Amino acid sequence: MAGPVSPLAPASFPALPEIAGLRFSALAAGVRYKNRTDVMLAELAEDSVVAGVFTRSATRSAPVRDCEAKIGGTAAGRAAFLVNSGNSNAFTGAAGEISVSEICAAVARETGIEEARVFTSSTGVIGEPLPHDRITAKIADLNAALSPSGIEEAARAIMTTDTFPKGAAETVEIDGKPVKIAGIAKGSGMIAPDMATMLVYIFTDAKIARPALQELLREITDRTFNCITVDSDTSTSDTLLMGATGASGVSVDGHAGFAEALERVMLDLAHQVVRDGEGATKFVEIRVSGAASNDDARKVAMATANSPLVKTAIAGEDPNWGRVVMAVGKSGAEADRDRLSIRFGEILVAEKGWVSPAYSEEKAAAYMKGQELVIGIDLGLGAGEAVAWTCDLTHRYIDINADYRS
Amino acid sequence: MAGPVSPLAPASFPALPEIAGLRFSALAAGVRYKNRTDVMLAELAEDSVVAGVFTRSATRSAPVRDCEAKIGGTAAGRAAFLVNSGNSNAFTGAAGEISVSEICAAVARETGIEEARVFTSSTGVIGEPLPHDRITAKIADLNAALSPSGIEEAARAIMTTDTFPKGAAETVEIDGKPVKIAGIAKGSGMIAPDMATMLVYIFTDAKIARPALQELLREITDRTFNCITVDSDTSTSDTLLMGATGASGVSVDGHAGFAEALERVMLDLAHQVVRDGEGATKFVEIRVSGAASNDDARKVAMATANSPLVKTAIAGEDPNWGRVVMAVGKSGAEADRDRLSIRFGEILVAEKGWVSPAYSEEKAAAYMKGQELVIGIDLGLGAGEAVAWTCDLTHRYIDINADYRS
Numbered sequence: 089m090a091g092p093v094s095p096l097a098p099a100s101f102p103a104l105p106e107i108a109g110l111r112f113s114a115l116a117a118g119v120r121y122k123n124r125t126d127v128m129l130a131e132l133a134e135d136s137v138v139a140g141v142f143t144r145s146a147t148r149s150a151p152v153r154d155c156e157a158k159i160g161g162t163a164a165g166r167a168a169f170l171v172n173s174g175n176s177n178a179f180t181g182a183a184g185e186i187s188v189s190e191i192c193a194a195v196a197r198e199t200g201i202e203e204a205r206v207f208t209s210s211t212g213v214i215g216e217p218l219p220h221d222r223i224t225a226k227i228a229d230l231n232a233a234l235s236p237s238g239i240e241e242a243a244r245a246i247m248t249t250d251t252f253p254k255g256a257a258e259t260v261e262i263d264g265k266p267v268k269i270a271g272i273a274k275g276s277g278m279i280a281p282d283m284a285t286m287l288v289y290i291f292t293d294a295k296i297a298r299p300a301l302q303e304l305l306r307e308i309t310d311r312t313f314n315c316i317t318v319d320s321d322t323s324t325s326d327t328l329l330m331g332a333t334g335a336s337g338v339s340v341d342g343h344a345g346f347a348e349a350l351e352r353v354m355l356d357l358a359h360q361v362v363r364d365g366e367g368a369t370k371f372v373e374i375r376v377s378g379a380a381s382n383d384d385a386r387k388v389a390m391a392t393a394n395s396p397l398v399k400t401a402i403a404g405e406d407p408n409w410g411r412v413v414m415a416v417g418k419s420g421a422e423a424d425r426d427r428l429s430i431r432f433g434e435i436l437v438a439e440k441g442w443v444s445p446a447y448s449e450e451k452a453a454a455y456m457k458g459q460e461l462v463i464g465i466d467l468g469l470g471a472g473e474a475v476a477w478t479c480d481l482t483h484r485y486i487d488i489n490a491d492y493r494s
Numbered sequence: 495m496a497g498p499v500s501p502l503a504p505a506s507f508p509a510l511p512e513i514a515g516l517r518f519s520a521l522a523a524g525v526r527y528k529n530r531t532d533v534m535l536a537e538l539a540e541d542s543v544v545a546g547v548f549t550r551s552a553t554r555s556a557p558v559r560d561c562e563a564k565i566g567g568t569a570a571g572r573a574a575f576l577v578n579s580g581n582s583n584a585f586t587g588a589a590g591e592i593s594v595s596e597i598c599a600a601v602a603r604e605t606g607i608e609e610a611r612v613f614t615s616s617t618g619v620i621g622e623p624l625p626h627d628r629i630t631a632k633i634a635d636l637n638a639a640l641s642p643s644g645i646e647e648a649a650r651a652i653m654t655t656d657t658f659p660k661g662a663a664e665t666v667e668i669d670g671k672p673v674k675i676a677g678i679a680k681g682s683g684m685i686a687p688d689m690a691t692m693l694v695y696i697f698t699d700a701k702i703a704r705p706a707l708q709e710l711l712r713e714i715t716d717r718t719f720n721c722i723t724v725d726s727d728t729s730t731s732d733t734l735l736m737g738a739t740g741a742s743g744v745s746v747d748g749h750a751g752f753a754e755a756l757e758r759v760m761l762d763l764a765h766q767v768v769r770d771g772e773g774a775t776k777f778v779e780i781r782v783s784g785a786a787s788n789d790d791a792r793k794v795a796m797a798t799a800n801s802p803l804v805k806t807a808i809a810g811e812d813p814n815w816g817r818v819v820m821a822v823g824k825s826g827a828e829a830d831r832d833r834l835s836i837r838f839g840e841i842l843v844a845e846k847g848w849v850s851p852a853y854s855e856e857k858a859a860a861y862m863k864g865q866e867l868v869i870g871i872d873l874g875l876g877a878g879e880a881v882a883w884t885c886d887l888t889h890r891y892i893d894i895n896a897d898y899r900s
Contacts, residue, residue, distance in 0.1 A: 147823030147831050179819040179831060181848030214816025215849055278803060278820065319802045320726075321817075322824035396725045396802070396887075397684060397895055404896030410620025411727075413585045414684065417553030418728035425553050425585060442587030443621055481802075483892050489803055490810030490888075 091484070096363035096371050096459065097252040104239050104257045104270040108293045109133030109333025112238030114245035117226045119219060120174030120212060125245035127223055129230040130169040130289065131199065132331040138167050138207065139302040141309050143326030150177050150184030151208045152327055154192070158204055163298060167205040169289055169329055170195050170223075170230075171246050173274070177210040177218040178324040187220040194224035198231045209287050209327045211274060212248050239291075243272035246287055249488060250276045250364050256356035258349035265338050267294045269349055271330075273357040277366040277489065279318035280394070288313070288328040288357055290350070293336035300341045304350065305330055312354040315386075316477045318365035319485070320394040362477045367484030370402050372477065373462045379472030384421035388465055389476035391419035399481035402461065407452035409437045412463060427468030433461065502769035502777050502865065502885070503658040510645050510663045510676040514699045515539030515739025518644030520651035523632045525625060526580030526618060531651035533629055535636040536575040536695065537605065538737040544573050544613065545708040547715050549732035556583050556590030557614045558733055560598070564610055569704060573611040575695055575735055576601050576633075577652050579680070583616040583624040584730040593626040600630035604637045615693050615733045617680065618654055645697075649678035652693055655894060656682045656770050662762035664755035671744045673700045675755055677736075679763040683772040683895065685724035686800070694719070694734040694763055696756070699742035706747045710756065711736055718760040721792075722883045724771035725891070726800040768883045773890030776808050778883065779868045785878030790827035794871055795882035797825035805887035808867065813858035815843045818869060833874030838862065 114128040132138070140159045142152050170191060177184045188208055196203040210218060243253035257270040271290035296304075309328060340346035363371055374392045379385035392398055392415040401408035409430050416423050426441040433455050436444045455461070520534040538544070546565045548558050576597060583590045594614055602609040616624060649659035663676040677696035702710075715734060746752035769777055780798045785791035798804055798821040807814035815836050822829050832847040839861045842850045861867070 143823075145820070145823030146825075146827070146829035147819045147834070176816075179816060179844065179848065181832070181846060183848065214819055215844065216816075280824070321801050321803045321820060324820050324823050395727050396891070397727045400892055400895035403892065406896070410585060410622075413553045413620055414551070414727060414730050417549075417551030417730050418686070419552075421552070423552035426587070428553070438585070438621065440587060442585065442589065481892065482896075483889055485802070486806055486809065486887065486889050486892065489806035490812070 091251060093251045094364045095369055101240055101253055102255050102257060104255050105259060105268045106236045107268050107270055107291050107333065108335030109136060110291050111234035111236050112242040113230045113233035113235060114238065114241040115226050115230055115233065117172065117222045119172050119222055125241065126174050127172045127226060127230065128242040128245040129234065130242060131234050132167040133333045133335060134166055135164060135334065136167050137163060137296060137298045137301055137332040138329065139298060139305050140327065140329040141305055143323055145322055145324050147179060147324050149210060149325045150180060150188045151210050152325060154188045155207050155327060158207060161204050162202065165205055166201045167331060168195050168199055168201045169207050171209045171287060172223055173246050173248050174212040175210055175216055175218045176212050176214050176325045178214045180215065180217055183217050187218040190220045191223055194227045198227040207329055209325065211246065211287050211325050214324060239270060239272060246274040248274065248276065249366055250274050252364060254357055254360040256353045258353050260345045260349040262338050262340060262343055262345060265336060267336050267338050267340060267346060268292060269353050271353050271357050273361055275361040276364045277319060278321045278323040279316065279361060279365065280320045280322045290330040290353060292332045293334065294332050294338060294340040294346060295334040296332050296340050301330060301332055304347055308351045308354050312351065312358040315475060316358045316362050317390065317393045318362060318479060359477060362479050365479035366488045367482040368479030369482055370480040371460050372402060372479060374476045374478065375462060376465045376474045378466040378468045378470060380422045380470045381472040382474060385472040385474035387419040387421040388416050388467065389474040391415045392463065392465065393476040393478035396481055399478065403480040403482045405456040407432055407437065407449065407456050412465065416465060422469060423467055424469065429466045429468065431464035499657045500770045501775055507646055507659055508661050508663060510661050511665060511674045512642045513674050513676055513697050513739065514741035515542060516697050517640035517642050518648040519636045519639035519641060520644065520647040521632050521636055521639065523578065523628045525578050525628055531647065532580050533578045533632060533636065534648040534651040535640065536648060537640050538573040539739045539741060540572055541570060541740065542573050543569060543702060543704045543707055543738040544735065545704060545711050546733065546735040547711055549729055551728055551730050553585060553730050555616065555731045556586060556594045557616050558731060560594045561613050561733060564613060567610050568608065571611055572607045573737060574601050574605055574607045575613050577615045577693060578629055579652050579654050580618040581616055581622055581624045582618050582620050582731045584620045586621065586623055589623050593624040596626045597629055600633045604633040613735055615731065617652065617693055617731050620730060645676060645678060652680040654680065654682065655772060656680050658770060660763055660766040662759045664759050666751045666755040668744050668746060668749055668751060671742060673742050673744050673746060673752060674698060675759050677759050677763050679767055681767040682770045683724060684727045684729040685722065685767060685771065686726045686728045696736040696759060698738045699740065700738050700746040700752060701740040701742065701744060702738050702746050707736060707738055710753055714757045714760050718757065718764045721881060722764045722768050723796065723799050724768060724885060765883060768885050771885035772894045773888040774885030775888055776886040777866050778808060778885060780882045780884065781868060782871045782880045784872040784874045784876065786828045786876045787878040788880060791878040791880035793825040793827040794822050794873065795880040797821045798869065798871065799882040799884035802887055805884065809886040809888045811859065811862040813838055813843065813855065813862050818871065822871060828875060829873055830875065835872045835874065837870035839868055
């Protein structure tokens with residue numbers, strides 16, 4: 089299923105800074121894919137703080153359940169993230185749990201890291217037993233290959249239907265010292281995160297207490313990964329893990345500049361996931377204002393972002409604002425036809441319950457030819473706001489997903 | 495956008511019985527389509543009872559709001575249903591309300607029916623002013639053309655992206671006398687009814703009190719039209735109107751046989767709407783059992799029926815049960831991986847948190863080649879049950895909806 093790179097992909101993988109206390113490696117273990125890397129190891133220095141958010145799916149995978157149990161446990165010693173692509177080890181019964189514990193045991197054995205500090209993720213096909221022997225056979229090599237500069241290789245190893253590797257970084261100066269944040273992500277389909285998204289790993293050399301980092305992650309996730317959707321389908325494997333090595337010696341607890349930098353990294357990665365949405369040709373921001381509440385605004389934003397009729401109209405470059413009206417109507421949010429206004433970019437399309445007198449279909453059609461679109465919806469009722477990001481729905485999404493056992 | 499007839503279409507339009515007290519006509523008014531009928535009139539005899547259920551969309555159309563206001567009003571004299579296709583008169587501001595009242599006034603003038611008993615519907619593009627003059631100019635001709643045998647022509651006149659006209663009928667014997675029910679429907683895309691679906695008109699010569707008919711409609715709608723979905727998008731125009739002329743002289747208040755016959759007619763019409771789902775090549779029943787509650791079962795059924803990943807897998811004839819697991823997980827219903835079982839037709843695919851030992855991928859793949867599929871999901875938790883009906887998601891859905899201004 090190797091297809092063309094998404095037209096919305098960044099020109100190149102960004103230069104991610106090395107972060108003190110972090111080493112990465114990636115190898116080909118042959119879990120499912122041939123001739124490519126499919127397993128990565130990240131090693132975090134002594135006493136690194138680890139926080140994480142995960143899918144709320146009732147059928148979440150064995151590695152997600154294992155991570156959930158470990159988050160909040162011991163914070164002493166080094167830590168490891170071990171991730172494979174090709175097989176999600178989801179809905180694999182007791183065998184799935186055995187796979188997780190075999191992998192964790194092998195990582196502990198080869199690296200000397202305590203098993204309670206080994207976090208694993210798996211992404212790929214659901215319901216097939218994970219051939220964990222192929223992974224455990226590679227742990228020694230992965231450990232030997234660890235390097236401070238290996239993060240891009242790690243980003244490539246976790247790809248599935250992704251067409252480009254995803255990375256983002258920020259450096260903020262705090263108390264006159266640089267604090268670095270770098271993250272990688274994968275995700276392209278089954279994207280409607282309900283907690284975190286697909287697989288995301290973020291690292292920093294900041295010093296921060298675990299509860300503070302966990303709280304920060306949860307809060308920012310709600311404004312970033314939880315505001316994107318490719319296809320309204322929530323994965324069984326969504327995982328966001330963050331490790332803070334503290335190696336910068338700079339404490340960032342309660343520091344707004346750090347939180348803002350982290351949010352920029354998370355938003356950048358979330359946008360990259362949408363930009364690699366299966367079959368995507370347009371990146372679309374849905375900006376809702378004037379709702380009776382933020383909750384209502386979010387309902388409208390997600391109903392619009394998930395509407396197949398809105399998304400196919402965007403694919404067809406049709407300024408079909410009637411379908412936006414439909415999405416507002418079905419969202420469950422309070423709405424009043426006569427107070428609703430809709431904008432495509434700067435173009436006022438509809439207001440006061442009808443098409444705007446100044447509306448030019450020609451101008452709107454020209455706007456829709458752009459690759460980056462903003463649909464603005466003002467409900468005219470209150471101060472509630474929300475933003476969601478999505479992509480269009482094209483033939484390629486069907487090609488990718490109707491193909492026998494993607 | 496004339497495409498091939500759905501492969502799931504019935505062989506022919508059913509023979510619908512004439513119902514005493516009912517006359518129909520259809521004509522080409524040129525609202526939007528060329529060379530086809532696009533307006534229909536139904537005339538109901540003196541003292542016919544009219545009941546209806548409508549979309550709950552917050553942006554519902556002007557004719558829907560007008561019908562809502564009239565249902566429950568005067569029950570004396572004849573009644574009329576006037577329906578046009580090509581333009582939905584939704585989100586057309588004050589002009590939309592003027593169009594409705596102009597049409598109602600013209601029907602009242604030409605037919606002598608009280609305006610409060612004239613119910614109108616419009617279906618088609620959203621947000622464009624309805625050229626009601628084209629319709630009002632045809633009312634005299636429609637009135638002159640009324641005929642007891644015109645129901646099939648009426649069914650054809652209300653089609654939009656439909657590829658076949660939809661009708662269903664039942665005759666039940668009550669107190670030794672035949673009571674007839676006949677209905678017509680349209681609908682193909684923007685189908686995820688939240689009350690009724692698209693446009694449905696059902697007629698009977700039964701005698702029944704209005705509150706009883708209204709209650710019956712509401713109840714049965716929940717088990718029929720509210721259990722279908724084509725694309726998860728809820729229309730601004732969904733309307734189900736039913737007229738009971740009483741001409742049979744048979745009172746059916748509280749009669750189970752009548753309710754069952756009405757449910758068969760409504761279910762048949764609902765299934766026909768799914769069978770004409772935009773781009774559909776498979777008719778799929780999602781049968782959920784063992785849920786903690788009926789509500790939970792419904793959540794699972796609809797999450798599965800609306801999942802683009804499940805629907806594209808079905809289009810690709812891929813027994814990708816992992817995506818069914820995903821849909822269960824995201825539905826919000828209580829679920830336990832280890833109690834969940836999944837069947838494709840009679841084939842037990844997964845049980846106890848994993849693929850069934852007896853599962854044969856080959857047999858499941860052969861089953862998926864069928865045109866009528868049943869996906870069974872048992873949650874193993876309680877007695878909650880639900881059924882939903884949907885179709886697959888194919889390239890043709892994108893063709894139809896990415897086309898500039900469908």
